[in-house]
Each structure stands twice: as structure tokens, then as C-alpha cells.
Amino acid sequence: MENAARTAAYHALMAERTDDVSRRLAAIFPGDEPQRFVWELGCGHGHFLNAYAAAHSDKVCVGIDIVGERIKRALRKRDRAGLQNLHFIHAEARLFLGVLPRHVSIEQLFILFPDPWPKKRHHKHRIIQPSFLEAVAARCAPSARVHFRTDYQPYFEDARAVFVEHPRWEIADEPWPFEQETVFQARAESYYSLTARPVRA
Numbered sequence: 001m002e003n004a005a006r007t008a009a010y011h012a013l014m015a016e017r018t019d020d021v022s023r024r025l026a027a028i029f030p031g032d033e034p035q036r037f038v039w040e041l042g043c044g045h046g047h048f049l050n051a052y053a054a055a056h057s058d059k060v061c062v063g064i065d066i067v068g069e070r071i072k073r074a075l076r077k078r079d080r081a082g083l084q085n086l087h088f089i090h091a092e093a094r095l096f097l098g099v100l101p102r103h104v105s106i107e108q109l110f111i112l113f114p115d116p117w118p119k120k121r122h123h124k125h126r127i128i129q130p131s132f133l134e135a136v137a138a139r140c141a142p143s144a145r146v147h148f149r150t151d152y153q154p155y156f157e158d159a160r161a162v163f164v165e166h167p168r169w170e171i172a173d174e175p176w177p178f179e180q181e182t183v184f185q186a187r188a189e190s191y192y193s194l195t196a197r198p199v200r201a
């Protein structure tokens with residue numbers, strides 16, 4: 001395929017994905033009254049959010065992952081448990097944030113064992129970046145929290161520094177809100193956790 005054709009195909013695919021995620025979000029959050037939700041980014045097979053949603057039936061929970069097969073498995077678990085307050089969407093995090101309806105805010109964001117991208121030249125792929133935290137802060141409720149956990153200490157230190165240096169975030173000295181082992185947590189020898197909250201403008 002030639003470059004121009006490849007670019008056109010890419011744009012068509014992105015437009016299709018954007019429409020799909022927008023439609024799913026409109027179905028989860030109808031109307032325009034303010035609503036809050038608990039978001040898990042990179043939910044994998046959905047172990048964490050299934051347990052969290054079962055224990056918090058008053059909260060709307062949405063898990064996303066870029067791998068469609070993982071979302072299918074997460075949805076099967078959700079359906080077996082019959083959880084009405086839990087949704088899983090095949091979506092990339094920045095695309096998801098970009099189409100999140102204006103009346104909807106993030107109450108909690110869980111990022112559990114994100115891809116660590118250990119090589120320096122790949123650090124730009126890490127999800128915890130100043131620009132991403134800026135985009136998240138713009139969609140957070142004032143009392144929101146981000147809960148981040150990794151087993152890769154260099155990523156933990158780096159992520160912590162990104163939060164500390166970011167003008168819209170501060171580290172919150174709070175206990176981890178909910179324990180449920182994920183697939184990657186089960187494989188980890190040890191791990192590091194932080195909670196951050198948005199700073200009022």
C-alpha cells in the first residue's frame with residue numbers, strides 16, 4: 001500500500017474507533033446531568049474492576065484496554081457476575097479522554113501495572129507523562145484521586161517525580177483504597193503504589 005493510501009486507511013480506522021467509543025460512552029452516560037465514574041486504564045482481563053464494582057454498587061465503573069481480546073474476557077466476567085454498574089470498552093486512553101462527554105468527570109483513576117517501557121528510548125510511550133496528567137486533571141472531579149501501582153521501581157520513581165513536579169497534581173498520603181490482585185500483581189515479587197490528587201486551580 002502506498003503512503004497516502006496507508007495514511008487514509010489509518011485516519012478512517014481512527015475515525016471509526018472514535019465513533020465507537022463515543023457511542024459507548026453516550027450509552028453509559030445519557031443526558032447532560034453531571035455524573036462521576038471510576039476509571040481503570042489498562043484493565044487487562046478485568047480482575048480488579050470486577051471486584052471493585054461488585055464492592056461499590058453505587059459507583060459507575062469503566063475499564064478500558066487497547067487489546068480487544070482482554071476486553072472480551074473482562075466482559076465475560078462482568079456478565080457472569082451480572083454487574084450493572086460495570087462497563088468495559090476497547091479503547092486507547094487518550095482517545096477515550098478526548099471523547100469523554102463534557103458532563104462526566106473522573107472520580108477515581110486506577111492505573112495498575114502499566115507497561116513499564118524500561119528502555120530509555122521508549123520512555124516516551126509510558127502513560128504517565130506531563131501532557132497526559134494535564135488532560136486527566138482537566139476531566140477530574142475536585143475530590144478525584146489517581147491510584148498508580150507498578151512493580152518496576154525505576155518507573156515508580158519516574159512517575160512519582162512527574163506527579164510531584166506537575167502544577168496540577170500533588171501526592172496524597174492515603175491508604176490504598178481497595179485491594180484486589182491483578183494478573184500482573186500476582187506475578188510481581190513486590191510493587192510500589194502512590195495516590196495523587198488534583199490541585200485546585
Ligand SMILES: C[S@@+](CC[C@H](N)C(=O)[O-])C[C@H]1O[C@@H](n2cnc3c(N)ncnc32)[C@H](O)[C@@H]1O
Nearest residue numbers: 042044065066067092093112113115182183184
Ligand atoms: C502490563 S498490563 C497490566 C494489566 C492489568 N492492569 C494487570 O495489572 O494485570 C498493561 C495493560 O495496559 C494496556 N494498555 C497499554 N497502553 C494502553 C493505553 N494507552 N490505553 C489503554 N490501555 C493500554 C495493555 O494492553 C495491557 O493490557
